[in-house]
Amino acid sequence: MEAVRAPGGAVVDSAAAPVTVIRPAEGWLGVNQRELWSYRELLYFLVWRDIKVRYKQTVIGVGWAIIQPFFTMVVFTLFFGLLARVPSDGLPYPVFYYAALLPWMYFANALTNATNTVVEHRWVITKIYFPRVLLPMAAVVSGLLDLGIALTLLGGMLLFYGVAPGWPILLLPVFLLLAVATALGVGLWLSPLNALYRDVRYAVPFLVQLWMFASPVAYPSSLVPERWRGLYALNPMAGVIEGFRWTLSGRGSPDFGVMMMSAAIVLALLLGGIVYFNRVERTLADVI
Amino acid sequence: MGDIAIRALGLSKQYRIGARERRQTTLRDQLAHGAVGLFRRNGRPVAGEDTIWALKDVSFDVTRGEVVGVIGRNGAGKSTLLKILSRITRPTTGQAEIHGRVGSLLEVGTGFHPELTGRENIYLNGALLGMKKAEIGRKFDEIVAFAEVEKFIDTPVKRYSSGMYLRLAFGVAAHLEPEILIVDEVLAVGDMPFQRKCFGKMAEISTEGRTVLLVSHNLGAVGSLCARCVLLEAGQIALDADPESVMADYMARHEMALSGPPRTRVTGDPDLGAEFVLHLKKDAGEVGVSCGDPVRLEFDIEAPRPLAEVTAGIVLRNLMGEPVVGMSSRVQNMPRVSSPSRFWRVSCDMGSLPLNAGTYLAGVYVGKGDREVARFSNAILIRVVEKDVFGWGSVLPGLRSWGPIYWAPRWDIEPK
Secondary structure (H helix, E strand, O other): OOOOOOOOOOEEOOOOOOEEEEOOOOOOOOOOHHHHHHOHHHHHHHHHHHHHHHOOOOOOHHHHHHHHHHHHHHHHHHHHHHHOOOOOOOOOHHHHHHHHHHHHHHHHHHHHHHHHHHHHOHHHHOOOOOOOOHHHHHHHHHOHHHHHHHHHHHHHHHHHHOOOOOHHHHHHHHHHHHHHHHHHHHHHHHHHHHHHOOHHHHHHHHHHHHHHHOOOOOOOHHHOOHHHHHHHOOOHHHHHHHHHHHHHHOOOOOOHHHHHHHHHHHHHHHHHHHHHHHHHHHHHHHHO | OOOEEEEEEEEEEEEEOOHHHHHHOOHHHHHHOOHHHHHOOOOOOOOOOOEEEEEEEEEEEEEOOOEEEEEEOOOOOHHHHHHHHOOOOOOOEEEEEEEOOEEEEOOOOOOOOOOOEHHHHHHHHHHHOOOOHHHHHHHHHHHHHHHOOHHHOOOEHHHOOHHHHHHHHHHHHHOOOOOEEEEEOHHHOOOHHHHHHHHHHHHHHHHOOOEEEEEOOOHHHHHHHOOEEEEEEOOEEEEEEOHHHHHHHHHHHHHHHHHOOOEEOOOOOOOOOOOEEEEEOOOOOEEEEEOOOOEEEEEEEEEEEEEOOEEEEEEEEOOOOOEEEEEEOOOOOOOOOOOOEEEEEEEEEEEOOOEOOEEEEEEEEEEEOOEEEEEEEEEEEEEEEOOOOOOOOOOOOOHHHHOOEOOOOOOOOOOO
16 A cells, blocks of 8 residues: 655545545645544534533523623613713614624634634644644634524614615625634634733733724724825724624625735735644643 | 564654743843744754753564553653644654654543533544544444433533543544554543453454554553563663563663662671662673573672671572572681782672573672672573573463573483
8 A cells, every 4th residue: 555645744535535634744735634624523523512512501502692792882882872972873772883883792702712722722732633723713603603693682672763774684694704814823823822822811801902902892983184084994893893884784885905915914914823833732741 | 574564763853941940031032032033942962951851762663453561650751742743742853754643642621611411522522532533423422322421412521520521532543443542541540340441442442453552651551452562761762561570660760770770788797887889880780591592690899897707698589579599708617818809899690591481680788708798689680582492393372481590401302
């Protein structure tokens, strides 16, 4: 039988049995799509486990997925809306805030979970081999269920306030994908970093808080002065949140320049994250 | 090539001793060293840092269907080797080829979630170990029956007794059907019936023609499951042979480790109240010969004070501690040197000692005149490996059960 060699512990099918060559770390990218694909069922099980476990032994259970954004929306409506009179691009405050809080809360939770996932699985990582990248992926995907549940309430709110989303709602999946990619992109950087330096764990909640104020959650991005817009667009969540508001309410005119910029930055984050994650993954079990 | 399952070529793994301390340092410190540091952690040896080699230049082949045990003391590199072969960590240098699907079982119950039921954990754990959903479904009933948890299969495992938990966890892992199974210390946990059950399952797996690499402290398990055994010591292969010889060697080393470095406090001379030290030449603490090869021991003795008329004795013992043969320069009336010295060199040429294959421990005795003044037990390990000493054509199977020595007398057999 021929031994087929592949870089860095790749599994390559040959005539009879798969041959795995285990070697010192080398190369830069080393992403093994074939192997990742063969582990797709594990991704499914990890997501399934996250969802199953999340609301175990709680009374309200899945209701938390609605309660959190709903009450935050109420607080924002009272303080930023009715008291501070922040402009809302002509939308009723509850819709304005809720439509922004959904992607934001999804992102914040997905990012926090993805960051902690590698450290939380250190007992598994040091005992079983599997593509580690599945851990942040599962964390990011499993948050989508909460988002989906919270979206149903938004449907009711749109009916109540008589807001019709119109055709832009067809673009919602695009922005959803952008939110997922942003959370994964940042998570791929932060989760191995968290394994190396536990500082990250403490920094992330703080980072998320600051990030929210740098994103158009509590205010519309039209409030940002024109000359700062370029800088503002560097935050991919700005494009995502404005995109959610636009596709869900049908109002406002999104800045396509900003959105393209967001997409480009997310892509860069994601690719960089994949490279970085794969690099650290090789010695993860030794340093975690 | 077709029958090779695992081929390790010069596998080495280096750890930074400071690594543990290092990872506790803050990001700030690391940033101070430059952001480049974040990318440097690719496990390559870095000169000038405190490092240890957990594994050093380990090479071996395992053929398909072979059941190989790996033994060695704590820190000998067993777990590192298994971690490299199961791809949890990368070697620093060298490489390994694995021909076939690997299932590795380095710990029982890894990845079990306490909140999930037995049923859910079977699927989750199975998937983590690399099984497909359909495969787990097929084996599900078998796993549940093995674990004897039928009644509790829909109860969260956090309510399981530790025995049930272990049985379920081992059950999932044992029903993996990889071509190569890598197992670490699994038999060391649980009560006796559970251990027996695991043991039975392991024996079953090993008779199915699958390749198994088993690390265990349970020498009995290694002895009865494995046809071959590798002894690791300080990250290197000390011996790779049949389990019987390897275990004898391991036990002898253990004895030596227990008796510590060759120093002594035994003294028959009130003038010599202090310690004697035995100096062995590098690697001379271990002598390996084949049956019938000449054996020669050489060592230096450092006495606390100058002494004259030094005599020496050597006793070889088997692993049970029973003496096999004793030798003494005193009883042989060898000439004695009368000028006193603190340092003495002893060399003992035993010639072709008719020792049968096995592992022996040599104790060294030092005398002054007719009195014994120092005794070093288990000072030197002598490993004798089999050889066709009788010219029979091949090594006689079971020769070592004939006794500690072999002997070829002159026979005279004819009709009377």
